[in-house]
Amino acid sequence: MHIPDGYLSPQTNVVLGAASALAVAVAAAKTARTVKAKYIPLLSIGAAFAFTIQMFNIPVPDGTTAHAVGGTLLTILLGPWAAMISIAVALTLQALFFGDGGILALGANIFNMGVILPFVSYAVYRLVAGGSAVQSKQRLAAAAIAGYIGITAAAGMAGVEFGLQPLLFHTANGTPLYSPYGLNVAVPAMLFAHLTIAGPVEALVTAMVIAYLQRSNYALLAGESNVRTSGSVRWRRVVVTFAILVALTPLGLLAKGTAWGEWSGEEIQAVTGFIPAGMQRFSGFWRHTLLPDYAIAGHDQMFWQQTLGYLISALAGLALIAIATFIIQRIMRKGGDRDGSAPLAPRK
Amino acid sequence: MDLPLWLQENNPGFQKPKLNPELDPGKSGIAKFRPRRKRGFIQKTLEEIVRVLRDSFFSEELAMRPGFLQSLDPRVKILALVVLLLSNNLISHLGVLWGSYLVLLALAAWSGVGLGPLLKRVWLVVPLFSGIMVLPAIFNWVRPGDPLFTIFTADQPWHVGFLHFPAVLAVTKQGVNGAVLLVSRVGISVTLAFIVTLTTRWTDLLKALRSFFVPRIFVTTLEMTYRYIFVLITILEEMFLARKARDAGRSSTSEQRRFIASAMASLFARSLHMSEEVYAAMTARGYSGEVYTMHRFRLRLPDLFFALFVLLTSLTFYVADKVLR
Structure with missing residues (x-):
């Protein structure tokens, strides 16, 4: 799900980058308050763990292997805020040194995998786990469901980002400047791939690691170690912030997008379905001579x-x-x- | 690329170690590596570990050599990287885009970056992933546009459930242009990032981030993470090597997954433990939550020239794109 440079317009990257920077700044403040001076060593090694976890090849039934993002696992183990920073740091290193994910698109990648994923996972995990005991089966199910929904939500967000590109950025004759698929293709495609393959892998990995810890080292899960930053999430504030961000995102995109005349034509296409070939040629004629x-x-x-x-x-x-x-x-x-x-x- | 001998020997990730019979006559008998039925998850993970180590080693080695790009201030290089990425992602004229790429490659070649491996690393991978991703978009069924050439014409439009397909299936001009543009952009952006990381020591690159409004605490975390990635990767390698050594016969997929889960969990426990120890060690050395760093970058004349040059060229390319469009 690491988006490379070239798929998203720089304008989109700026908006998402700002959103991610804001989220990471809030997370940094929260974590610094709860973990105090231990903050840097804890988060560094957490981020190194987030990086390493993506190197595991997980055997899947058909004989091949798959990768897990491990974001949900980190969220459960470290709490959402610390997980956010760890994932953001790991993504930055991957983009800078290993060519996984673009440098301009870093903000977008952090937004999908470092903000959406931990928060959705954490919400689902808390919701399903409820007040159940640390070693209960319910916790295990919560971890699996959180992993499944968390990564799918992140993928859906990436799909929305892809889908906005052809709507907002294309040349006069309709050549897409960035990712070419509209929302109606990009979102279902991303969701399908993650609902069927990546989601189950993530759910499986999360649940199995949690199961292992339940058996052998449940102190880590019980939050007895003072590393976790949970409990301090004010849900209403999170929801309001996200609502504002969601409302602002298309505005920010439009502000520097293409001219009005161009994308209203596109809109007509979107509403009426496909324009017949003959009419298309005609509209091309219009664009070139009479505009x-x-x-x-x-x-x-x-x-x-x-x-x-x-x-x-x-x-x-x-x-x-x-x-x-x-x-x-x-x-x-x-x-x-x-x-x-x-x-x-x-x-x- | 010349890896040190220890990295080649100690890492089973290299499938075909070139055994020199003169150097180790005892081993020459088993030099014929029998290809395994299928690369298992252990082998794949080990290969990935070697890839990370090799990439970092190779780039560190290259960054230490004298050369033009290597001698520049890392701050200037980060600035140049961002400016060039921005201009490349704003340019949509293919000629201008590839013109800028040639300038870049010339600079890299002049600084001793091997173009062959670099180009292979970029252009063998990018078209494979991005190319396949955009491939459907060149057809008018997926994205309408002016037909470039028609593949077939049916009698009437198709309807499959809620999907409607026009009667003509054609490759569109817009689709092809967009696809070529996307693949070019992705490849060029990846090359840019590679050239910067190949010619700069990674620690310098991270230090330079401080000058760009990245909070100090974030940069310090990045630096420590960078160091501990290698510690954790070494632990991971040991785990997988140990497992490989014990691996006899076939194990079921579920057993393999259990191994992965326990490996992940124990890696987490160990890293948590390590972070406690590191914290104790830092405290013992006077750490109290505040980070002090030493800056020793200094801008020289060539740095200023290069910064100006990059700014002007990217502006020129941007404007040329507007003129030629």
Whole structure:
């Protein structure tokens, strides 16, 4: 579910990035208050665990293997806030160093897997587990259901993000600029894959680890270790924040989206179903010759061309200065340490 | 790529170790590795561990070599990475997009990054995943558009339940353009990230994040995580190697899953225990919840030039995209 760069528009990434940053900041404050100074070592190692858990290959019945995200497991073990930070840190490292998930899309990935997943999982887990004993079967079922619903919710959110792209970002002739599938395709596709394969795997892994801990180390589950940050979730505030975020997201997307004339045409398509091929050609004709903003486009063109001219001359100027500086430096100190790398670094 | 010998020898993840009969004559008899029926979950996990270790080792080694990109300030590189990613994701003209890619590759080659492995690592993987993902979108049944070429024409539109298909199945111009654009963008973005992480020491990269309004506590957590990932991965490798050593005959899938569950749980217990110990060790060294760090980055003239160059080029590409569209 790690979204690479290129699937989402930078505008979407900015909005989701802001939302994730906010959520992680709140989580950091909460965790710092409950765990105090232990905070950094605990979360670092939690994040390292979140990273490592994704490396397990889990045998599935048909003889192949699958991966688990482990987000629900972390949520149950560490509490939602600490899990949020651990997952966010693990995702950042994966994006920076291992090419799993994009760097611009990091905000979106943290939002899906680091915010939606732990919160949905935690809500489901609390709801199903209720006041049951730590070693009860009910807890086990709660863990499994939380794992299943949590990852599916995260996938559904990713589907919504994909689905908004073709609606908001495409060229005049309808070429999608980012992910090409609309909401009606992207959301069901993501949900289907996770309802059938990834969801059960996640549920299984979560439940089995919890079962093992129930048998052998239930102190970790009972929350006797002072690491957990549960209990401090104010649900009403969470719900209100999410409602505001959900309301703002499309607004933020629209604000920098494409022009109105373009996507209202798309909307007509969405409402009436498919436009017959003949009519499509006709509408293409309309767009190319008769669209009123053609003249404005000409003005635009002038402006961009002039800017391009300035930029290219600036680049040429920069190159000249750089070459001159380089030559002067070489003359000034011959045979010196030119590459300037750290003097302590071993040379080969 | 030259891995140190110990990494090659100690890790069973490498399936075909090239045994040199002169170096270890005793082993040459079993040098013929018999291919296993199917790679099991143990083997796969071990291979993944080796991949992570190899990636980090390789990039660290490359980042220590002298070279242009290696010598730049990591802060400038992060800035350049974000600016270039942004401009690449805003550009939609394919010519401009690939033009910018060539400039990038030239810079990387000049800094001693092997282009062959890099390109292979990107372009063998990206089209496979992203390409298959966007493939259905090039047909007019999935996404309507101007037909590029028609595959077949039926007598009348189809109706399957609530789904309606037009009579003509065609590959659309918009679909193909969009698909090529998406795959190019994904590949180029991945290459960009790879080039930065290959030419910068990872610890420097994390330190540089502090200069970009990333809270210090988050960066410190990142740095510690980075270190402990390797500790946990080593524990994981030992667990799986031990299991592999004991593995005789076939075990049922449910037994394998039980092993995974207990491995995960005990890994968690061990990491929790470790975090207590690390905390105690930190406290013993004077840690009281406040983190102090040493900055020793310093901007030099080439850094400024490079930053300006990247800003100007990405602006140029962005504007060129507007002009050519």
